[in-house]
Amino acid sequence: MKEGPDIARVAALLGDPARANMLTALVSGRALTAAELAQEAGVTPQTASSHLAKLEAGQIVTLRRQGRHRYFTLSGPDIVEALEVLMGIANRVGHNRVRTGPKDPALRKARVCYDHLAGEMGVALFSGLAARKLIVSDHNGVMLSDAGVSFADEFGIDLDGLRRNRRPLCRECLDWSARQSHLAGAFGAALLSRFYDLGWARRSKDSRIVTFSPKGEQSFKSLCDAPETISRFL
Template identity: 85%
Template sequence: MKEGPDIARVATLLGDPARANMLTALMSGRALTAAELAQEAGVTPQTASSHLAKLEAGQIVIPRKQGRHRYFTLSGPDIVEALEVLMGIASRVGHNRVRTGPKDPALRKARVCYDHLAGEMGVALFSGLEARKLISTDHNGVALTDAGADFAEAFGINLNELRTSRRPLCRECLDWSARQSHLAGSFGAALLDRFYDLGWAQRSKESRVVIFSPEGERNFKALCDS
């Protein structure tokens, strides 16, 4: 390719195993230090700094300074979506890790994908909203219906505030583990925040896992099945 976006450069930045582990850790939406990312990647702090410098130069991550500490975040939700797609491809073609960790089943059930719900419960939410005709899907993507707008307001979500953002209200994100869609965009993020506010779920402090209480899971299922 002589013209257009240089996908080879981006692929190279994402493709290194240590950098891939760092980026996966940042998919939680949390800002992490170089030391924390070094631990996630299983490399020395010096090596991590070298990787982060490349990711920063390629505008894949953004540094943020607070006091004496320097934190890193992903440069945007599109990076998360690209990583989810790559993880789905890797799973489909059999390029999986030899050893799975104890958190894997929990990650497959419910996890944070940047700032929205992913995993089996994320897919169930997307399917439930679509079945209830609260969202619609076509060749143009995902849209919130009039009934969906009424639902959002009744559920305690301020749509007027969301619509002032440059970010899409609804966006389809391919789930790597379920290989089906979950809901991204500002509305998807607002739904997950509302689950937290209602006490239905909480984020794990150690991973991207989202933990639903038994009552929260019942309420979630009722929301999807109503």
């Protein structure tokens, strides 16, 4: 008998089309009800409940109760990473749904992946921070350089607070639409939160789209491109 992780069981949970649609909807980081997920999957509420029970038993999703309401979320950032990688593979080998609707270009430009910035602007952020040597990569993954630590402090991010949780500070996440890396982890999430606080961007109420104001997009581009002190962007 083989020993080690049973990837076939996990793959079977992710591979059902209805469950895959539900999980893709949850990549946004929002908690959704069974009824909302049934709509995303195009199945009846009873069928959705059956699928969700399997995903919960497999520790792919987590049930959260708020009063009379029951919400589902992905069980952790590693599930988000796995789904984004699978999206990237599907895109690379041509297994794509037909893109429709005016929101798609905006979704590809900037969107939320769990709680960090993805899309073309997410990739630009990762590339810009790397070019400025604020983040560096080695065989252990991505990390902040000494200059990156100073940058985070100047930009108003509490690294000590981020380090107190168990989540990795920086993590490379494959962007399914751009097929390049964007920045995940606690620091990636903190950067997006800071963009909101500064009024550079806002998240769409009913989708994963992140919309930057003209001034915010200009400041974002300068942040990615310029080596000057960050104080001039605040």
